[in-house]
Amino acid sequence: MKLKLYIVFLLISNVIFAQKVTTSVDSIKKKIGSEFKLTLKTEVDTSSKVKFPSGKLFGNLEVLESYKIDTIKNGNRYELIKKYGLTQFDSGKYLIPRLPIIINGKKIFSDSIKIEISNVKVDTLKQKMYDIKDIIPAKSDYGNWWIYLLVLVVLVVIGFLIYLFIKKRQSKEKPVVIEFKSPIEKATTLLQQLEKKELWQKGEVKNYYSELTDIARNYIEEEIQIPAMESTTSELILGLRNAAKQKKLKLSSETVENLEKVLKQADLVKFAKVKPLDFEIEEDKKRISNSIVTIHNSIPEVVEENDELELWNEQQKEKARLEKLKKQKRTRIMATIAIVAGVLLMSLLVLIYFKGFDYVKDNFLGHPTKELVEGEWIYSEYGNPTVKIETPKVLKRMDVEKVMPKNTMALIKEMQIFMYGSLTDDFYIGVSTTTFKQQAQIDLEQAAEGSLKIFEAQGATNIFVKTEEFDTQKGIKGRKAYGTMVMVDKISGKSIKMYYEILIFGQDNGLQQITIMHREDDKYGKQMLERILNSVELQNNSQS
Structure with a gap:
């Protein structure tokens, strides 16, 4: 009797050509x-x-x-x-x-x-006995670990120094720029600051007169709008008198003459190296200070409604200040992220150089099947007749009635299915045991074809297959089908090339089947497949 077998198992790999x-x-x-x-x-x-x-x-x-x-x-x-x-x-x-x-x-x-x-028989009477030798420490594969640690520390230190450099440049105090509300406030403040320097008391008379006259010239230029800084003393005094007439300044001749005296004295100090006496310097300072105050008082007062304008200006300045602080904070954050990313990237590159990309990928980026290889494996028994097998995870019992068609179940006396993973997972294991109601000659080749048709029904394409005999370690003979197929991930829509191996054994009017599959390019999947195949053992019943 010919039986068409439907058993849900998954595997994929390369086409194998016969070589002796x-x-x-x-x-x-x-x-x-x-x-x-x-x-x-x-x-x-x-x-x-x-x-x-x-x-x-x-x-x-x-x-x-x-x-x-x-x-x-x-x-x-x-x-x-x-x-x-x-x-x-x-x-x-x-x-x-x-x-x-x-x-x-x-x-x-x-x-x-x-x-x-x-065993080797040992005659302890003739054989000389020796003491047990001391334990010899094994050579470590990571003897040069300190090199990698040193490189990592250097990279971290460099990144930290760069961060401090950026932070220092951002937080470095810039020269304080004092904003004055009016030219008279500016001139008065600068005169006070000049006196605190005590230049002429220290013998720096030339510098003192230079700063003193610059304060006066700058005030006149800002207050009366004449080119005081670029004019000679004579041109400045002439321009001041003309401006007084045009703008109707209440400016006395005495005030102009006092200002002229100080400017000429400064010219003598700067160009003729004249050194005034201390009381003369004090008098010149008073003349400049009084001249500035007198000029300010001589300007007609103009009443303007500018409170709202000043308020708006203040608001704009505060807004600009807050925006600047936010920008600096964003810059520090971005710089920190860039530095950390740079350190990580350099560390990965160093590891790739010394250890290779696969090492970095497996240990840092993660490899789903590497954990299965290195985890604790379980050696267990499944189904009836019993299949003994070592697997990285315990296989889960499936509800057979939900998996198998009703017309097929009518031919089956007992069937058990155990699985880990699914057809599109990185790794899949399936174990099934079946006994039939009627005695039948079981064709293992045909059983393998039935499993491949199940793959097709699940969406597998480009299925390549080769079959050969397979013996367990205890000599129980079966059939192996192996090859590659392409599965489509229903979630991502990606095509995945898989390698599969199917082991089929016929015993006591029953069928025992083991299906393993993994991604074709997965080296850890290959290691697991080999370990599983070497562990397969069956209940030693008479073969059909």
Whole structure:
């Protein structure tokens, strides 16, 4: 009776083309600690690229040494011979697992071989005994960790110094600019500040007269609007008299003469190096101060309604001040963010340089399946007939009636399905066990085809498949289907290329199936798949 099987399991990978690999060992029986010589041979074209397996463990056997590949040329083909030295320090029967050999990017597997390790009898009467040696510290893979730490500290310090530099420049006190409401207020204040300097008392008479006359000239220019700063003494006095007449200033001749005397005295001090006596300097200061006050009082008072204008000006100044503070704060925040981002970027670049991009991606950016590889695995039993398997997570029992069509369930006596993940997840595991109501000859190839049709029903496209025999470590034979397919993520709409392997066993009028799938380019998915396959064991019933 032909049965069409529908079992929901997911997997994807590359198309595997047949290549012959010969597997042999120098002996199937050795004593504890002795070396087994495992030999893998394959014949390929001269242009082929071959990658033999590597690692510290092959199943439960320790790899003592991986020998160099021997190459024998035979016409336009090469025979490649790869040898490994294996050992085990516990007695018992072991299985050298099927090992993957990659030829031109395609993976094929060697045969598994059973070996036996026997105890070594020790005659303690003849054998000399030695004390246990002290523990030798292992070399750390991170011996140069301090270099990375030093680089990181240097980057942080540089970033911090840049931040302080920006903050200092922003908070650096700028020269205080005093704003005066009127020219007379400005001139009076500057005269007071000049006296506090005590220039002429310190012998700096020339500088004193220069600042004194500049204050007077600047006041006249601002108050009366004549070019006092650029005029000679004679031109200034003439311009002042003319302005007094035009603007009807109540300016006496005595005031103009006193101002002229001080200006001429200043010219003599600056250009003729005349040094006035102390009382003369005091008199000149009074003349300038009185002249400024007299000129101010001589100007006709103009009453203007400018309170609102002054208020508006004050508001604008306060608004400009607050805006400036906000801008400085935004600049500091942006500079801090830029510095922190720069430090992080430089740190990542240093790590990428020393460790590689994959290391940074896995440990800092995160890799979803890396956590599964490094987590605590569970070895458990599922279904009936029992499937024993090691998985990174406990598989969840599914409601069979919701998964299987009713017409198929009519043929089934008992069915159990256990799963982790889904078809479009990064990693998926499915285990199912089925027993049928009627005795039937189960075609494992046809069962594999039924599973692939389930993939198609779930939206899989471009399915490539290859099948071959598969033996568990205890020698139970089954069928394996493996290959690649493309799945579409229903949420993002992205196409994902997946690698899958399906193991199918027929026992006691029943079917046991294991499906594993992961993203094709996921190295951690490949590691998990290999570990799971090496752990598969079944209830040892008679084969159908």
